[in-house]
Amino acid sequence: MTDWGTHLRTMRANAPLVQNITNFVAMNVMANVMLAAGASPAMVHDAGEAGEFAGIAQALTLNIGTLSPDWLRGMEAAAQVAHDRGSPWVLDPVAVGATAMRRDAGARLLALKPSVIRGNASEILALAGTAAAGKGADAADSVDAAEGAARDLARLTGGVVAVTGAQDFVTDGARAFRVGNGHPMMPRITVMGCSLTGIVAAFAVGQDTLRATVGALAYYGLAGERAGVQAQGPGSFQVAFLDALHALTPEDVSAGAQVMQA
Amino acid sequence: MTDWGTHLRTMRANAPLVQNITNFVAMNVMANVMLAAGASPAMVHDAGEAGEFAGIAQALTLNIGTLSPDWLRGMEAAAQVAHDRGSPWVLDPVAVGATAMRRDAGARLLALKPSVIRGNASEILALAGTAAAGKGADAADSVDAAEGAARDLARLTGGVVAVTGAQDFVTDGARAFRVGNGHPMMPRITVMGCSLTGIVAAFAVGQDTLRATVGALAYYGLAGERAGVQAQGPGSFQVAFLDALHALTPEDVSAGAQVMQA
């Protein structure tokens, strides 16, 4: 039996500095999620310093949620440095199928070989379509429907792809896992996925990318389960979720992880 | 007796996709408020995609709280599309009287005929002044003092104007209502008004604009009343407020709405 809690233990020992170029909605919550988990987030986005800072940080996340051309320049500069240094970087392709600007950004960032892509099923389908033929994606696809696209993207980038939803699917193109942890309240709260992207990046530092991603998803979903027990609604859920991210131990994760090989 | 809860029921059945070009302070809370209520928010602001996205969204909100020329370009592009498609769009003229840049932006956005304008009394007075003679406004006007300006603006735009405060005033230039729901803690928490603007837009989709706006204000104020019972201060108020937005039913709104014709 795999000890999935070990990835949380290693992440906390590393306490990695993670640079995040993310959207305006996610900034504060993502930083608090990462601090509660034990990582060290930094939001540095401008093209005038994003690449320089990527030379200091141990990992990088890019999120196109509130995209603009200026921010895309900073993202490309930072991803190039992360790619060249071999530090892990995670792409969060928010609503990548929705507009021409997003499809173009998705294709450009994909070319910089993200170590991990984390998105919902529609985003993974759209991104795979972008790579192949520039297509968009429907809004509400199931995780199952995106498994083929996830494997294709993983083979294309040489990295890991995580499709998150009620049950998550994680693959490096060859191996694959399903993660069943989580709570139905999570989609009713904004930037839960964006914040998870930061957790995945922190876990990826110095660890096997595929297994660390699975460990990150199990930990995050377990915190959601624990919060769900205490919450009266989406307000109290957010409070209890941060408390749970902070309180959960590696042993809790090992005991509670619902992971299957796929 | 009017069944004001019916507007919440219809909004939840629609679960409308609402595009918001709002200020940096409001982004996260506004998204969570709209999700808790049952709507689907999206923050898409750049001029390179804001108009395209407005062709997908069912409603639009514009908020000039942290204005810049780049963002104003995105706002104008999106409002033009919403106007041309006939989808509802709501203007939130934050501090419109404070600087020349804001007065100019207010006048430009007013020309695009917002379906609803939601502001405090000083903002509505300033915006009406902008339209007439470029004047600013005092900082702390009462809702009563802005009723004439609200009627004038409504006739000018052909839309609805909501002046919010201790007691709200809503008019389409001919008919008018007062809404008495709310709690004294609400002004001590930032972006409560900005977030309400998103709720108004969600309610306006597929419903009579005037009555839907009144229904949205009653629902929002009732959530504040419920939160006020539980809160120890502005921190716990915010938590309880999101929980209340999620928990309130159409029947609760019908029973608790304090609405009078004016």
Added chain:
Amino acid sequence: MTDWGTHLRTMRANAPLVQNITNFVAMNVMANVMLAAGASPAMVHDAGEAGEFAGIAQALTLNIGTLSPDWLRGMEAAAQVAHDRGSPWVLDPVAVGATAMRRDAGARLLALKPSVIRGNASEILALAGTAAAGKGADAADSVDAAEGAARDLARLTGGVVAVTGAQDFVTDGARAFRVGNGHPMMPRITVMGCSLTGIVAAFAVGQDTLRATVGALAYYGLAGERAGVQAQGPGSFQVAFLDALHALTPEDVSAGAQVMQA
């Protein structure tokens, strides 16, 4: 025995309008912290209006956390107006040693003579180095190690420098105080320092800058202590902290302030 609570009483009586050009992570929390304390925050950053608004506001804060050239232009315009009017302005030099762009911004803003500089030890060391020889700074310096740099910066600007950490050090170059209030959970929550910068600015309006800064730090740390008693983790800490900022009285501050001359 000094009555440190008097500065909170005066700030609440003033309820000052404070303009903040801060980072995207801090915006919402900083506004709520300032409202909970009794101040009136406004986030106005664009170079097209930042200087004009600085002519209305009673104090100003600048924070380089998510810096860009456009925002730096707004900061310089606003600081110039504050300097010329003699209204207090507070610099928060986030990670000023991390990149060339930040070191340059730090030097430019320092030249505009901030009334107060509030940073952690590494930032104060880096900023002093910037002024002298363009050096960066280590990431995790102790407050003690930055006392000399703080005195140097205070003499250079003619203002006050506050180095915050487990125990804070505040000096105007001649006099100095240490403030012992606070809670170990505070560094595990993002933008606690950024938000404190707004509190310092609000306290500085119409009060002796050095003593008002000390009073602000004691009040803020006491709110942290009170929150720490109730919190289960960083989520519930944030909620209890806002409630405590709102609930604390001048008498509470006078009774609980841990201040020593240094």
